[in-house]
Amino acid sequence: MDWSLPELVSTFGEIDSIFWLITVITGVIFLGVEVALIYLVIRYRHREGRKAEYVHGHLGTEVVWTVIPFLIVLFLGFKSAGVWLEIKDPRRFPEEGVPLKVTAKQFEWNITYPGSDGRLDTGDDFIKRNQLHVPVGVPIRVTLTAEDVIHSFFLPQFRVKQDAVPGMEIQVWFQATKTGEYVLGCAELCGLGHYKMKGSVTVHTPEEFERWQAEEFERQREEAAS
Ligand SMILES: [Cu+2]
Numbered sequence: 001m002d003w004s005l006p007e008l009v010s011t012f013g014e015i016d017s018i019f020w021l022i023t024v025i026t027g028v029i030f031l032g033v034e035v036a037l038i039y040l041v042i043r044y045r046h047r048e049g050r051k052a053e054y055v056h057g058h059l060g061t062e063v064v065w066t067v068i069p070f071l072i073v074l075f076l077g078f079k080s081a082g083v084w085l086e087i088k089d090p091r092r093f094p095e096e097g098v099p100l101k102v103t104a105k106q107f108e109w110n111i112t113y114p115g116s117d118g119r120l121d122t123g124d125d126f127i128k129r130n131q132l133h134v135p136v137g138v139p140i141r142v143t144l145t146a147e148d149v150i151h152s153f154f155l156p157q158f159r160v161k162q163d164a165v166p167g168m169e170i171q172v173w174f175q176a177t178k179t180g181e182y183v184l185g186c187a188e189l190c191g192l193g194h195y196k197m198k199g200s201v202t203v204h205t206p207e208e209f210e211r212w213q214a215e216e217f218e219r220q221r222e223e224a225a226s
Contacts, residue, residue: 005019006156006157007157008157008159008177009157009158009176009177009178009180009182009203010155010157010158010159010160010174010175010176010177011174011175011177012083012087012159012160012174013159014083015083015087015159016159018076018079018080018083021076021079022076025072025076087160087173090171093139093141093173094139094173094175096139097138097139097140097141097173098114098118098134098138098139098140098141098209099114099120099141099142099143100112100113100114100120100132100134100140100141100142100143101120101143102132102143102144102145102153102164102172103145103147103164104144104145104146104147104151104153104164104186104197105146105147105148105151106148106149106190106191106197107186107193107194107196107197108129108130108197108199109130109132109153109184109186109197110127110128111127111129111131111132112125112126112127113125113126113127113128113133113216113217114213115213116213116217120143124217126216126217126220128216130184130198130200131199131200131202132155132184132199132200132201132202133202133204133209133212133213134176134201134202134203134204134209135176135203135204135205135206135208135209135210136177136179136203136204136205136206137175137176137177137206138175138176139173139174139175140173140174140175140176141171141172142171142172142173142174143169143170143172144162144164144169144170144171144172145164145165145167145168145169145170146164146165146166147166148166149166149190150163150164150165150188150190151163151164151186151188151190151197152164152186152187152188153172153184153186153187154184154185154186155174155182155184155185155201156182156183156185157183157201158174158176158182158201159174160172160174161187163188164188176203178203179205180202180203181200181201181203182200182201182202182203183198183199183200183201184198184199184200184201185197185199
């Protein structure tokens with residue numbers, strides 16, 4: 001079993017450094033607290049004839065253990081703000097790239113592809129169920145929505161996780177750095193079939209992606225015609 005983070009295949013790697021930074025800070029504090037706890041439990045355990053003493057508290061200590069966590073949280077907030085804005089703020093999203101529409105419903109992902117013209121809402125759009133195909137090295141701009149309940153669009157290897165909310169169109173973007181097969185999951189308990197609400201992510205080279213789109217569009221048109 002692998003305990004580390006899933007393989008990283010997107011440009012959002014800075015999330016990992018923040019993740020590890022927070023893990024180290026909270027880990028050190030956790031260990032310190034536990035060591036102190038065990039020490040105090042043993043040091044001040046019950047002994048025959050020793051009376052408990054009332055201690056009111058200590059202003060200096062309280063100021064210190066309030067100010068230090070405050071500074072840590074402030075530091076983490078500033079450190080992660082840039083990454084957060086880069087990933088979540090639609091005003092900073094890349095202009096170019098492949099537009100996709102992802103519609104979640106109990107219990108599947110329907111992905112609308114723009115086809116060869118690279119634009120949605122045109123005649124060569126087509127839909128694939130539970131199969132997310134993207135080109136490598138190109139920004140992917142997803143318009144995310146849900147038909148029934150709240151789902152969560154989760155691409156663990158891409159460090160992408162975003163709620164899909166009925167009645168809302170939420171913008172998501174990412175860029176793959178490596179071709180291959182990855183996982184698409186739902187990260188929001190959305191009903192009895194939640195556990196099987198998963199799909200695959202296939203990262204192609206841009207040429208392969210173009211070819212796949214053209215073939216898939218033809219295949220679906222023939223299927224509809226027959
Ligand atoms: Cu779901």
